[in-house]
Amino acid sequence: MTMITRKYLYDIAQNSIGSSFDEKLKLMEIEVLKGYFQDDPKIADAKHKLSIVKHQFKQKWLAAQKNKKRFEEKNATWLRDTITLPSAGVSPGRPQKSFEESSERSKTEDLRSKDLAELTYATQMQLRQAGKVEASKVVKDLTKSPRRAKKYIKAFKESVEKQDQPRQLSPLQALSMFTEAELTKTQYQRVRETNPIFFPCYSIVQKAKKDSYPEIHRVTETCAEVLVQKLMDHTGSRLIQFLGKAVENLSEEEKSSLILISKWGCDGSQQIQYKMKFEFEDDSDANIFQSSTVPLQLL
Known part of the structure; x- marks a missing residue:
């Protein structure tokens, strides 16, 4: 028999990467049960006793209103108490091999004997522990529905195909190039002929230009x-x-208070008058006066 304190189990849970207290307790159980072989007859007893301890932890956690400091202060004595778990021992018969050392057949049989939900959860936790949080989320999402996997494969193929294709300039990028290079319509169309996929057609650039004007x-x-x-x-x-x-x-509050x-x-300026007729004879373009605004900051 092995005697361990509840504080030891609590520390394992707190040092895990679980996001919630329930998840930390599950990771604690997985960590403790690592010392047992899957065919160890004592593992069932160990799981039963750990489930009782987990239930006690949850009740006291809720009683402390999910506050870590309050939980530790109210249960300091209780955490120092010990619980007894059956000692992990090697099952009789041929010495057990590790998963890596086992043959492909043994690995397959070992995995098939386990519950799918258990395997999925263990995979998620191992990925998180390795720092691959996004991969863990994908595994969790894929197992929610059998159709999710097909959608993931389709989306992945489409993303790969898009990466292989040359990326086209956005209308604003094309307009910026058109304006800064001081191109004419004819010049831009000649440039576009060199790579029609990369440069959008002139009508798109023209629309982007109109959209940039105020009413x-x-x-x-x-x-x-x-x-x-x-x-x-x-x-x-x-x-x-x-x-x-x-x-x-x-946030919506920040967006509404920009x-x-x-x-x-x-x-104003004076310039040479152009030889053009105005509707009214008193009109003139000899003097020009303009007011303008410049944006400084968006807070």
Whole structure:
């Protein structure tokens, strides 16, 4: 017989990678039972006694309102008490081999004798312990439904096929290149001919360019006006679109309290008049006056 303290079992549970107290207790049980062979006749008794201890732990954990400090203070004496487990011993007969040393047939028979849920759970825990948390989540998700595996395989194949294909520039990336290089429509189309898959067609770039303009309030031969509120709304929405995931990760409260800080200014100039006729004779393009805004911060 082996005597161990409840504090020892508690420490194993707390040092495990389980996210909840129930999960930590399951990992504690798996760790303790590692000392027994699967065909050890004493393992059933050990599992029974551990299940009683786990039930006691859960009751006292709930009584402490799931507070670690309160649990340890209220149960300090109880944790120091010992429980008795049957000593792990080698089963009679031929010496047992480890799983790695066993033949493929023995490994298969050993695994088939175990419950599928037990194997799945053990795989999840081992992956977590190895630091492969995402892989553990995938194993858990795949076993929820037999159709999940087909969906995973289909999604994986599609992702591999997409990686093999050349990636096309987004409309904004193409517009940025078009603007910074000061290309004409004809020049852009010639560039696109070198790689039609990589460069989107000009109509897409043209639409992206129109989308970048705010809503125009009034345009005449001598003026173009935009309402300030419309301009600020458009600027804010374009910034949010550009920032993408950085904004998506914000809470709803943070999204509803965003503040855009901008500065504004104005300037005028004189220029040579073009030989063009205006609708009204008094109109002129000899002087130009413009006001503008510049976004500084989105808080």
